[in-house]
Amino acid sequence: MARIDVNGLELDYELIGPERGQPLVLTPGGRYPRDTAGVPELGQIFADQGYRVLLWDRPGCGASDIAFTAPSESVMNSDALVGLVRALDLNNIILVGGSAGSRISLMAGIRMPENVSKIAVWWLSGGPVGLAGLAWYYCGDQIAAASKGGMEAVAKLPSWAEQTAKNPRIRDILLAQDPDEFIATMQKWGKAFGYSDETPMPGISAADFAKLTMPVLVFRSGKSDMSHTRRTSEWVHELLPNAILQEPPWGDQEWNIVSTFPIDPANRRGRFERWPLIAPDVLAFLARGT
Numbered sequence: 001m002a003r004i005d006v007n008g009l010e011l012d013y014e015l016i017g018p019e020r021g022q023p024l025v026l027t028p029g030g031r032y033p034r035d036t037a038g039v040p041e042l043g044q045i046f047a048d049q050g051y052r053v054l055l056w057d058r059p060g061c062g063a064s065d066i067a068f069t070a071p072s073e074s075v076m077n078s079d080a081l082v083g084l085v086r087a088l089d090l091n092n093i094i095l096v097g098g099s100a101g102s103r104i105s106l107m108a109g110i111r112m113p114e115n116v117s118k119i120a121v122w123w124l125s126g127g128p129v130g131l132a133g134l135a136w137y138y139c140g141d142q143i144a145a146a147s148k149g150g151m152e153a154v155a156k157l158p159s160w161a162e163q164t165a166k167n168p169r170i171r172d173i174l175l176a177q178d179p180d181e182f183i184a185t186m187q188k189w190g191k192a193f194g195y196s197d198e199t200p201m202p203g204i205s206a207a208d209f210a211k212l213t214m215p216v217l218v219f220r221s222g223k224s225d226m227s228h229t230r231r232t233s234e235w236v237h238e239l240l241p242n243a244i245l246q247e248p249p250w251g252d253q254e255w256n257i258v259s260t261f262p263i264d265p266a267n268r269r270g271r272f273e274r275w276p277l278i279a280p281d282v283l284a285f286l287a288r289g290t
Contacts, residue, residue, distance in 0.1 A: 003063075006083035012063035012167075013056040013084065016040075017047030022117075023090040024051040025081065025108075028272060029099025029123065031138070033062025033162070037265060038272035045279040051094070051286075056084060058104065063166040066173055068185045072192035073138060074100075074203045078107035085115065092117050096282060098275065099123040099228065103201055106236075110208045119212065120282045122219035122248060123255065126232025128195040131202060133227065139190035143183050150179045200235035209239035216243040217285040219278070222252040227259075244285070249277045 001014045014034065017024075024046050028039045034055040043053040058077045060066040070076035081104060085093060093116055095105035102121035109116045125134060145153040155164070155174040163170045193202050199209075218240070221233040237245040248254070258271045 004084065004087055006080055006087055009059055009065040009067055009080060010169075011056060011059070011065070011080060011084055013054060013088075015052060015054055015088075016043060017052045018050060019052065021047075021050045021052035022092060022094065023054060023085075024094040024096060025054045025056070025085065025090075025105070027056070027058070027081070027095070027097035027101030027104050029097070029101045030271070031058075031061045031100075031159070031163075032270070032272070033057050033166070035062070035265065036272055037268040037270035038275040041268075042272075042275045042279055045276055046096075046283070049283055052090075054084075054088070054090065056081070060163065060170075062163065065167065066163070066170055068177060068182065071188065072203060073189050074103055074107060074192065077104045078111060081108040082111045085112065091115060094286060095119045095121075097121055098272070098278075099125060103203070106201070106209075106212065107203060109214070110204065110211050113211050113214065116214055118215045118217070118286060120217040120219075120285060121236075122233075122278065123221060123225075123228040124201060124218070124232045124236055125228050126195075126200050126235075127226065127229035130227045130229055130232075131193045131195045135190035135193040138193070139186040143186045143190075146179045146183050146186070151175050151177050151182065154182070200232045200239070206239055209236070210241060213241050215285070215288075216240050217282065218243050218245050219248040219281075220245055222248075222254055222256075224252050225255040227255060246281060246285075249281060250274065 003010050003012050026043045034057050043055050047053045057064040059080050097105040102124045109119050145157055155171050199205055218237045221228045221230045223230050237243045262269050
């Protein structure tokens, strides 16, 4: 475990696996930290197969810092990942991620395509209702708290409890924000999740997808998944120049089932606890030629 300054933000990260292994970046979803059940377990499988795995806390997640200057949270996170990769001098990398981690992986790949060999993603958030839910999940309670009780109320939200426990600087950063400016930023970040008929994923245009010419493995979402719609995964596959669309190793109701799981790090429970099931398919994809 280590910390490094990237563009003025201290990011918490860990590298596992052989030092000379090909770098593989694993990014979880939500605002969940890198030690969330299922994430390090999946990372260890890749490490055991010879990959140098980067597990990291995105800004505002786990023990990393947060800022509110980027045009959207996704832009902040993808820019942070690009900066982290460069700061650690990682080359010819593989990007792997699910849910929000899929969005950040793709956006980071767009920003450094010359340094990315392959990408594998699943649970791609999309659809009008799914994206509206993200706007509230990430920004709605922040706006409500700030409008009622200022930044002190924001800092007391349960959504910041884990981060402030791991990184007390988070509370200081939150309290330093002007409430009106913070609300305006959250409105802007919420708007960035808006659905568009022009692209399946917010923050990524059709022209952006075309930049991802490296092989990309897209796991098709379940028909019943309203947070990561099947059409979103199929549409992303259609826009990528060199993509494979593949069925995941779990059933159609997977997201509906795991989203009810308790968040219990001590007992290794959580929404991502079954992610290690995807390892064989990802490893098979990585073993193929370009």
